Amino acid sequence: MSSKRLEGKVAIVTGAARGIGRATAVAFAREGAAVVGIDIAGPVSKTLEVVPATVEELDETGRLVVAAGGKWNSRRLDQRDMGALRQAAAWTAETFGKIDILFANAGIQAFKPLLDMEDADWHDQIEVNLNGTCNAIRAVAPYLVKNGGGRIIITSSTQGQHGTKYGAAYSASKWGLIGLMKSAALELGQYGITVNAVIPGLIDTPLTRHRRRYAQAIDDLNNDEPLDKLEAAAKQKLAAKSPLGLPWLPPESIAPAVVFLASDDAYLVSGAAYDVTGGDSANNMA
Numbered sequence: 001m002s003s004k005r006l007e008g009k010v011a012i013v014t015g016a017a018r019g020i021g022r023a024t025a026v027a028f029a030r031e032g033a034a035v036v037g038i039d040i041a042g043p044v045s046k047t048l049e050v051v052p053a054t055v056e057e058l059d060e061t062g063r064l065v066v067a068a069g070g071k072w073n074s075r076r077l078d079q080r081d082m083g084a085l086r087q088a089a090a091w092t093a094e095t096f097g098k099i100d101i102l103f104a105n106a107g108i109q110a111f112k113p114l115l116d117m118e119d120a121d122w123h124d125q126i127e128v129n130l131n132g133t134c135n136a137i138r139a140v141a142p143y144l145v146k147n148g149g150g151r152i153i154i155t156s157s158t159q160g161q162h163g164t165k166y167g168a169a170y171s172a173s174k175w176g177l178i179g180l181m182k183s184a185a186l187e188l189g190q191y192g193i194t195v196n197a198v199i200p201g202l203i204d205t206p207l208t209r210h211r212r213r214y215a216q217a218i219d220d221l222n223n224d225e226p227l228d229k230l231e232a233a234a235k236q237k238l239a240a241k242s243p244l245g246l247p248w249l250p251p252e253s254i255a256p257a258v259v260f261l262a263s264d265d266a267y268l269v270s271g272a273a274y275d276v277t278g279g280d281s282a283n284n285m286a
């Protein structure tokens with residue numbers, strides 16, 4: 001008998017081109033799963049300072065998944081597009097015979113004071129993070145029902161557990177995801193489907209490594225110091241706040257929690273949020 005925890009499973013991972021999505025796709029493959037990676041692999045919103053992911057990055061995830069022993073395929077789409085997600089889910093079920101796992105992880109982040117917001121500063125994060133994640137669940141869940149059960153894991157955030165200065169849209173989207181996760185757990189349990197959220201702390205991905213994110217971290221949004229000085233100040237402040245002394249956690253540190261939630265071992269875990277924050281959870285209320 002194989003000791004791999006996801007042997008024979010078919011998983012869809014959104015936001016697979018890089019960061020937490022890539023690390024988890026590779027970890028899924030290491031545990032024996034076939035992975036379909038979904039990503040927009042291009043610009044998402046004009047409100048973002050984050051460098052967009054690329055097709056090459058999505059392909060690189062594929063190479064890493066195959067090197068880890070997994071089957072791989074990818075679909076390039078925007079998760080705001082429900083039709084495209086439904087097509088990707090149907091294609092996955094047809095090609096691999098079923099779907100067992102959805103890791104609905106794709107997301108974006110930007111910072112803007114409420115008083116300065118234009119419509120896109122609010123709408124784009126709600127559309128991508130909250131509506132897009134629900135789209136992924138609505139597109140894939142019917143196949144999990146057909147499968148006689150399955151696993152849904154979504155990516156929320158510590159910012160879905162407290163307020164975020166200059167990050168109202170992101171925080172609201174990530175709090176909303178907790179409500180979505182718990183509601184989905186209540187509805188889908190009868191079909192043998194568990195639904196949980198992973199709560200990453202601050203992770204070392206392109207999402208967090210840019211000027212405006214550093215400036216928000218030191219509570220000086222319009223800081224115009226040279227980037228290396230600003231980064232060093234943010235690093236010091238973040239590390240000081242972290243019980244384990246880490247400014248940013250590696251994305252690979254999140255994947256084991258998602259693998260557990262996707263595995264048979266987690267068959268009685270549902271409606272829960274699972275923190276991997278380097279100790280930052282100790283600063284949160286929830």
Ligand SMILES: NC(=O)c1ccc[n+]([C@@H]2O[C@H](COP(=O)([O-])OP(=O)(O)OC[C@H]3O[C@@H](n4cnc5c(N)ncnc54)[C@H](O)[C@@H]3O)[C@@H](O)[C@H]2O)c1
Pocket residue numbers: 014015016017018019020021038039040041042044050052053077078079080105106107108109128132155156157158199200201202203204205206207208251
């Ligand atoms: N990095 C952190 O500190 C951190 C902390 C907590 C939660 N998160 C969450 O983790 C998830 C992954 O973030 P990451 O840090 O790996 O960032 P990342 O930017 O490295 O990866 C996010 C991926 O999602 C994709 N994506 C974005 N919008 C999309 C859309 N509309 N349709 C399809 N794909 C889309 C991007 O192209 C990118 O490849 C996000 O939901 C993020 O909010 C990140």
